[in-house]
Amino acid sequence: MTCNNCNGKNKLLPPESYGQLDTYIETLHISRDNPRCKDTLIQTLHKAQGIFGYLPEEVQLHIADRYAISHAEVSGVISFYNFFTTTPRGEVQINVCMGTACYVNGAEKVLQEFQRVLGIKSGEVTTDGKFSLESLRCVGACGLAPVVTINEKVYGKVQPAKVQEILENYLVESGEEETVNA
Amino acid sequence: MVNLLIDKQPVSVPEGTTILDAAKKLNVRIPSLCYLNLEELNMVNKVASCRICVVEVEGRRNLAPSCATPVSEGMKITTNSRRVLFARRRLLQLILSNHPFNCLICAKSTDCELQRLAWEFGINTQRYEGERSSHAIDKSSSALKRDPEKCIMCRRCETMCNEVQTVHALTAFGRGFDAIVAPAEMKPLVESNCVYCGQCVSVCPTAALTGVGYIQDTWAAIFNPAKKVVVQVAPAVRVAIGEEFGMPAGQIVTGQLAAGLRRMGFDAVFDTTFGADLTVMEEAHEIIERITKNEKLPILTSCCPGWINFIKYHFPKLMYMPSSCKSPQQMTGTMIKTFYAQKMGYKVEDVVSISVMPCIAKKYEAGLPDHQSNGTYDVDFVITTRELAKMLKEVGVDLRYMPNEEFDNPMGESTGAGVIFGATGGVLEAALRTVYEEMTGQILENVDFTAVRGLEGVREASVDVNGRTVNVAVASGLGNARKILEKIERGTSKYDVIEIMACPGGCVNGGGQPYCADRVETVKQRIAGLYEIDRGQEVRKSHKNISVIKLYEEFLGKPGGHKAHELLHVSYT
Amino acid sequence: MLKIESYPQLLETQEQLKPKLAIRLNGHQAEGTERMILVCGGTGCQASDSQKIVSQLNGLIAQNNLKDIRASITGCFGFCEKGPIVKIFPDDVFYVEVKPADATEIFEKHILGNEKVTRLLYEEPISKQKMETQHDIPFYKRQQRIALRNCGLINPEDIEEYVAIGGYQALAKALTTMTPVQVIDEMKRSGLRGRGGAGFSTGKKWEFARHYESPEKFVICNADEGDPGAFMDRSVMEGDSHSVIEGMALAGYAIGSSQGYVYIRAEYPLAVRRLQNALKQAREGGLIGNNIFGTGFNFDVDIRLGAGAFVCGEETALIHSIQGERGEPGTKPPFPAQSGLWGKPTIVNNVETLANVPIILTKGADWYNAIGTATSKGTKVFALAGKINNVGLVEVPMGTTLREIIYEIGGGIRGGGEFKAAQTGGPSGGCIPKQFLDTPIDYESLASIGSMMGSGGMIVMSEQDCMVNIAKFYLEFTVEESCGRCTPCRIGNKRMLEMLTAITEGRGTEEDLIELRNLAEVIGDTSLCGLGQTAPNPVLSTLKYFMDEYKAHVIDHRCPAGVCQKLLRYQIIIEKCIGCTACVRVCPVGCISGSVKKPHTIDQTKCIKCGACMTKCKFKAIINN
Ligand SMILES: Cc1cc2nc3c(=O)[nH]c(=O)nc-3n(C[C@H](O)[C@H](O)[C@H](O)COP(=O)(O)O)c2cc1C
Ligand code: SF4
Ligand code: SF4
Ligand code: SF4
């Protein structure tokens, strides 16, 4: 569905990425006459976020168009689920678990330490786009509380004192320094 | 039938009835806020979000929302226990704790369902204080205003926009305390696919959705001695505005209205119905041409700007189908800024053209770049029926006591055909009266095409014209419009002429009409009022309107002719 | 490649595959020299590189050309805190906290040298004794593993091992020898109740769904496991996906459905992969798909991912989410069994519930029925966490007391502290105080003391935990996770949270305490879904059992547990301070002053109550109160 404004707006993100997304969407056999085909919408949003890193408006419009649903519908769904983001996250995505097991084992202090070291609040991205910090609720590794996940990797029994050390791994990798204000 | 006890009184209702409706049968009124059931207009809002309607059901652990709980055999319900009242009062207090307390300067004051409930509950303190959700007011469009801080998340607008109108401009956005109903990405309405049908405004219980107001602009024009201020009034206004003055719905106040407008200080008072007759002339010409040539069929009516927005955003490929005629509002406006101004010797920039409409979309339409003559807008400000009622009250005009006066000439004369534009099916019926006579050269004795009247979503009829069967259809409400357009897209439509109105029931049920408690009944009465005017009219066919005929002779030339085309038509590309 | 087309063929295949597991099942009695090393491949242990341990061990085995031994991954042992776990068969030796670097030592010492690596054995925290075998470890002694029967035993990525242990036999038996109604009756008789929270009879739920005629019905496995701090469903899916799939197929047969969905949270990538892999293997093996066991019964399963919304664990919200909508709950009635996914009859069952189904049908309702209490049958898995020595998953028969779980299995309070309360049921449950330690745990008794079984989270709290703060923590969670649809939950919980915040910051009043209760009553009474209905529970139960703590906050502006930061006052005890200046150096705002070797003082107006000084002071001269 089009609307009065976005109609025909040029896309800024790479066409290859859209190609990749479309290849995926093709496999879903979406048909306008089948109201059930929306059951893959969340899957597609996961996929799109995997490809683009986030779900900006142009991607939302693209998906809305492919599903023959309105932009509002796609946007409403995205805004409901914590997993989806409409602004880019950092290259290094840090998630501090604030689930009960982690909380009672001092996750709050760990989060505070990440905030202090990175100089950003939970939910923010460092100005260089390198790190983003968020909290989530339980990754199921509660036995290792407090738990932090960085990108796909799970860190268990994280103490505030270890935060700096953990982050340094990620700095070394890209050969950068000085982003962390200790 | 299901038998149950409500407050110890037995009642028997059909299966599937809600507790709330069952209670109504016993005249037990259960307060409600989010619930809305407009059966004949096909709108039911059952989100059960406000929880104000909770009642006690024996054997159930918690309280039940009566609006969303179906009755079952042997149920025992209490609607007025301490537990129930305690809960309702606190729920209302919770809603109020996240609501700006500014009724005094609120567009909805005295028409507000929340305010009324607070009053009925005798709320006299603010029990809870805390963070309030904060969202900016959206006044991006010239038609619809969103004040999300007044939203109580009843979701009626969402149901209306998405399910009834199938526009899908609105969605609940976000989650939890911050959740709000908004366009995609919480962007301003102008950047959404909202068509400004205004139906969400009609159902919003608070002032979270209202029309953009032009009362002050109108007063400013009236009181500017340098300006000639001309007003036109749409057909649907005359059968509804009486409600604001304590008259029953459907009461015809045409003459009082003309008198009232004059008292307000307008320099000329015209009737949009005149423009409607003009529309019929032009549109009939187009219909005849397309039918004779058998091309670009079906032809779709174009007098409803909400509907035109809809087809533009949702079915852009079909944009060649609608008639190119301007709406009656814009035709009248153009005539005011060209013919009338010229005739009176006014400079166009000194003429201010105001229209009184039952409609929100017309506020938007008036501002479209197409609708200008000599660098000024053909219609400068559009006020709704509700706004006009307020203005009349402000100057102390009570319509009940106004004398009957006539509209001004040369655009005051109208026909029954023009008047029924305000009801669904009316545009088509009016057009058929003219098309038939023009095509057959015979006089149409029975002008009542009753098959196209009524509230049913889609109605169809066939008319024999010179041996050719002309298939016509009428749809009101955009959901029904969508059904027809999808048929057309699939190539399964057999229609030649289709009338579409964005508002279910037509303009009588427009987003600018007085708020009412029993909408379906009110709409029916307003429609009845319009047909009553039609019946009482001496001239009931647009092409017999003497003023219209004169206008063509003096100014426009022939219907569909060069000048008429230039002034009265638009192109959608 | 496994391909099974009939019941007899399944039995035959199982016979053929059995030797694969002999060493693990027969344990000590096993003849011969064959051995097996199992390494935990659960999320917890993989976080500590357990895959590397497996590959290194297998590398060493290959290098040394050993033929009678193999290392493989297995599902979560439940003792994740002590992970990675490495278990050796038939010795039953249980190594904990193994690092990839330890692989060589285990291999050389234990496998080649037949000598235990003592340093990697579990040490009982109180007696400091090293435990040689898994059987000796108190954590496992009182457990009865039914839902977790295959976790830590088979390789979850190998369908052959599941078949070898008798997998898919319940399905085969049901399809070939039982009618759907018989299956439902068996389930009803077993007394199994839903493990997802509400504890509704599984058999009855199936019966309802069977009762509604429809050409199409659905089975949904609820793997959303939103309760933070609970991870039993994750362990089951990672360690024994096939049990869940088999349970779903049985449910499908019982209600007359041929399509299942697993709705799984995206936070569990490993479980998703294992499940995908299991589905693929089951499909290829003919165990799901068309014409299963040649009976004409069709059943397939698709996976749908969640996207980070706790409320999607609620069954109607979950259905909306599968439909690609916002995960807002809907009103009930109609219940999903009547009108669920796309308006069709649907059952939603929890992972643990479904994992119990095959074994119940294999061993019979009577066997299951004999375990547990009068109203709650079978076992329940709990996720023990908090201030407790043995953190992890434990499965115990219903009716086990809190005391047994906390002290015998859990090894008591960490650091020898005093037990204050156990929180069960997560955000919808309550805090159980000391006086109920001997309550046998089942659905009814937990409810009667103001808590809930919930999904099985059990957080143990000591006197270092502030109960007001805990109530606030849970409410924060519900406020954050509320879908925002209905008034009581959207606004009411927010207002309650604001009151609790005021209390923890010393701004609360005694009226707040009354109003908290009033609001809690209304929210519980009028909320649309279970989230709102139960959200006030943590507040209500703490108000009930820990009123003195609330009063301390409100009246004395004091947090007895020393948790609520705004109420803390860090002070230096002059008599104890030797003036070492250590605290001065750590104070981030520089509000400690004093000269060397003289008692120091804290400027209260500047102190941000971070506690750094107190941690630093070796002389215990700094206190907070
Ligand atoms: C807010 C909320 C969250 C829930 N989360 C879960 C969940 O994560 N997993 C689950 O199995 N059930 C959850 N439930 C319960 C489900 O609604 C449903 O009762 C359950 O899946 C039924 O399965 P069972 O009968 O096997 O227990 C939740 C309920 C509520 C109200
Ligand atoms: S919306 Fe209603 S309650 Fe709110 S300020 Fe306006 S009149 Fe008052
Ligand atoms: S209702 Fe009350 S606040 Fe409003 S104008 Fe009257 S006196 Fe003033
Ligand atoms: S005006 Fe019409 S289209 Fe626009 S939001 Fe309201 S209901 Fe939807």
Ligand code: SF4
């Ligand atoms: S904008 Fe109005 S109709 Fe829409 S949810 Fe808010 S209060 Fe209800």
Ligand code: SF4
């Ligand atoms: S039907 Fe009438 S009131 Fe409604 S949008 Fe169209 S023109 Fe306006």
Ligand code: SF4
């Ligand atoms: S109780 Fe909470 S989560 Fe449930 S419907 Fe209401 S707002 Fe949503």
Ligand code: SF4
């Ligand atoms: S508590 Fe923190 S801020 Fe306060 S004195 Fe100690 S170190 Fe400084």
Ligand code: SF4
């Ligand atoms: S660290 Fe302790 S002993 Fe040393 S100066 Fe500070 S309060 Fe005194």
Ligand code: FES
């Ligand atoms: S609570 Fe943090 S991983 Fe579960």
Ligand code: FES
């Ligand atoms: S009127 Fe029933 S819940 Fe709002």
Ligand code: FES
């Ligand atoms: S993940 Fe290894 S023991 Fe739980």
